Amino acid sequence: MRARRRLQRLRRAGVIALVFAAAVVALVNNWVINNSESYVYESWSLLPDNDVGLILGTSPFTRKGEPNPLFYARIQAAVQLFQLGKIKKIIVSGANPDSTYNEPRQMRRELIKAGIPKDVITMDFAGFRTLDSVARAQAVFGLDHFTIITQSFYAYRAVFIAKKLHLHVSAYAPPSDDLSIYTRTYWREAFARVKAVLDLYVLRTAPKFLGEPQSLDSNPSPDLQTE
Numbered sequence: 001m002r003a004r005r006r007l008q009r010l011r012r013a014g015v016i017a018l019v020f021a022a023a024v025v026a027l028v029n030n031w032v033i034n035n036s037e038s039y040v041y042e043s044w045s046l047l048p049d050n051d052v053g054l055i056l057g058t059s060p061f062t063r064k065g066e067p068n069p070l071f072y073a074r075i076q077a078a079v080q081l082f083q084l085g086k087i088k089k090i091i092v093s094g095a096n097p098d099s100t101y102n103e104p105r106q107m108r109r110e111l112i113k114a115g116i117p118k119d120v121i122t123m124d125f126a127g128f129r130t131l132d133s134v135a136r137a138q139a140v141f142g143l144d145h146f147t148i149i150t151q152s153f154y155a156y157r158a159v160f161i162a163k164k165l166h167l168h169v170s171a172y173a174p175p176s177d178d179l180s181i182y183t184r185t186y187w188r189e190a191f192a193r194v195k196a197v198l199d200l201y202v203l204r205t206a207p208k209f210l211g212e213p214q215s216l217d218s219n220p221s222p223d224l225q226t227e
Contacts (some may be wrong), residue, residue: 057094
């Protein structure tokens with residue numbers, strides 16, 4: 001009898017904990033989105049002009065090895081903004097954990113194929129996550145105004161981080177094809193927003209790597225010009 005009661009209490013406590021955790025996730029997501037959505041634009045005509053566009057990195061391929069629509073949508077959006085004169089320079093920020101995977105180089109390669117001049121593209125190899133990409137735009141490249149280019153469900157977190165760092169940003173997230181197949185991605189992003197709030201307000205997490213300040217006007221090294 002006592003064991004049964006103990007088990008019931010544990011189950012009740014577990015349910016309460018799950019409900020509480022779900023409520024926290026929902027509240028944090030609501031906070032992040034409500035504080036960011038007015039800075040996220042789906043129409044280029046309403047988007048404020050900025051000298052620099054920051055493309056957040058993602059893999060060019062899906063888990064199945066197919067072309068990733070999220071990657072190519074960001075490239076197309078950046079090309080569109082550059083051609084329209086909404087941005088003049090582009091930072092491609094992403095991860096490059098080893099010689100077989102390099103998001104900035106892949107983004108740069110696709111931008112050049114689409115007609116973007118090499119000398120307006122800067123690669124940020126230390127954009128390990130959104131916090132790093134946004135913080136490095138400020139700390140390394142000296143920016144306080146720029147346009148973030150990504151999908152809307154990522155843009156809310158990126159803008160939220162930028163606002164906490166006292167940056168003046170807008171995000172361009174044009175309507176994409178049906179992304180309902182990315183259910184796992186949406187759920188992961190919901191928890192990533194909670195992690196971002198913890199990083200910013202509790203853990204005071206810094207970027208993994210900063211390095212020396214760099215100018216977007218400096219000529220890239222020969223290595224960086226390799227296609």
